[in-house]
Amino acid sequence: MVRAGSFVAALMLAVAVAGPAQAQTRVAPDSNRVAPDSKAQVQLSFAPIVKRVAPAVVNVYAQRTLRQQGGSPMFDDPLFRRFFGDGPLGMPKDRVESSLGSGVIIDRSGLVVTNHHVIKDATEVKIALSDKREFEADVVLKDDRTDLAVLRIKEKGDYPFAEFGDSDQIEVGDLVLAIGNPFGVGQTVTQGIVSALARTQVGVSDYRFFIQTDAAINPGNSGGALVDMEGRLVGVPTAIYSRSGGSIGIGFAIPGAMVKFVAEQAKSGGGLRRPWFGATLQNVTPDMAEALGIKRPVGTLVAGMSANGPAARAGLKVGDLLVAIDGFEIDDLDGFGYRYSTRPIGGSAKLSIIRQGKPMTVEVGLVAAPETVPRDERMIRAISPFQGAVVANLSPAVAEELRVPNALEGVVVKSVETGALAGRFVQKGDVILEVNGTKIDTTKTLEKVTQSDPGSWRVAVQRGGEVVRFAVRS
Structure with a gap:
């Protein structure tokens, strides 16, 4: 370790030894650098920006009530609770959890954006403004796929708000x-x-x-x-x-x-509707880039196609390389997903593609995924490998919601209750293909199959594009 004083002395000695000849090789100062010549330049500050925006940034307080698990079913009996209350008898008590995050008011009516994980499962949401005023808020829309939620302040008023900028125009270094x-x-x-x-x-x-x-x-x-x-x-x-x-x-x-x-x-006022592409894509590897005749692995490759989806109707084919959308270069599958999903439904998107080494442009219509069959969601309650799972009939709309590849019909696991038996065998997004030799074409069929006790279960599910088979004894 070199002390500061020793370093300075060594540096002075080195300059003295170098002599006049080396001292003359110093680079002249940049002529563009000038000292501040006014008080305004010396006192440059972000304060004007903060004063304009800060009133629109709020605190978001979310509370969720969790029911504690009790020791006996009798504690859920209203008559028992009437006489004994929430005493020291092992009765379940409600436990309140709180979370704190931030939000931004985006219009004068009091619409607020925040993260989904801030208000997830909240039973009560409050907004606190920078001037210390507090208001209750309703959850208007929440989407865990983007980790975004939109709230509305219940009390009508003229609130400060932040205007949107163009995030596509910002650059590294801004x-x-x-x-x-x-x-x-x-x-x-x-x-x-x-x-x-x-x-x-x-x-x-x-x-x-x-x-x-x-x-x-x-x-x-x-x-x-x-x-x-x-x-x-x-x-x-x-x-x-x-x-x-x-x-x-x-x-x-x-x-x-x-x-x-x-x-x-x-x-x-409606639900969140994203444009449906109707094709399965995959990232380009260096080996694939070499085979495609491109210098570096960019873009995303069409690997599968829905028969009547927007991609097929636009004339796209398996093997096409997507390299840009509306002029924005596509680096990978995630980049395409972001660019395509933020396009408004009802219009169209221009895709720059490479097909067999030749550049082309195709126009894809931006439409929402159709719900071709009723989803008929059901909770499977019978003792089986699916007990505690919520299942739904597949359609392009459900497949898009759950990001299920290459599956537009059948039954899909939409969610699994915490601690449920189904959690040991299936997971969200699994497509249930077959149970004990019976093809599972609807949620009604699956519910009927699980109501019997066959002694053992032979199950086939599609998970991540692959078929997984397992057997379970009752």
Whole structure:
């Protein structure tokens, strides 16, 4: 270890030994560098931006009530509870959990965007403005696939709001501000730059396409605002990379284009409808790139096609390489998913493709996936490998919701209750093909099959494009 004083002495000695000849080789200062020549330049500040945006950034308080498991079914009897109450007899008690995050008001009527994980399973949501006013809020729309939720403040009023910027126009190196409530300490502003764009190796949502920033983002910032130097909303912070739980300069935000898409769907009053592509895609490997005659592995390859989907109707074929959508270059499958899913339904998208080495352009109609058969959701309650699973009939709409590849008919596992028997055998997104030799074509068929006790179960499911078979004794 070298002390500071010793280092300075050594440096002076080195300069003296180098002599005049080497001293003359110093590079002249950059002539473009000038000292500030006015008070305004010395006092440059982000304060005007913060004053404009901060009133629109809110705290989101969510509460969820969890029922504790009791020791005996008698404790659920209303008559028993009337006489004994919630005493020390092992009765189940309600436990309230709270979570704190941030949100952004996006229109003057009080519409607020935040992260889905902030309000997940909430039974009560409150909004606190920067001026300390608090309001109850309703959940208008929530989507775990994008990790976004839209709330509405119940009390009517004229609220401060943030305007959307164009997240497609920001570049690496641009200055940005993150505004939120980290660790519950109160509204906080941090400054940094855009560190990277189109980050896809972040598994916090189905659409893995994030803005990376070194503006300090910590727990509690989730759902807040990432704004540009004009005070426009370009992203919603959602995750950090950290070994300690605090910021180490690697934070991720959902791009404003995705946030705006979800918010506009909420304003329309309907559910979230995404455009359906109707094809299975895969990433390009270096070996595949060489075989396709391209210099580097970019784009995404059409690997499968729905017979009457938008991709097929546009004339796309298996083996086509998709390299751009509406002028935006596609790096990989996640990049395509983000670009395509943020296009508005009703229009069209221009795809730049390479087919057998030749560049082409095709136009795909942007339509919602159809629900060709009623989903007829059912909870399987009979003792079987599916007990506690919620199943639904497959259609393009259900397949798109659950991201089920190459399956447009049959029965799919939509969810599994926590702790249910089904959790040991099947998982969300499994397509149930066959049980004890019976083809499972509808949820009604599966329910009927599970109502008997065959002694053993032979099951075939499609999982991630592969068929998995297993046997279970009753």
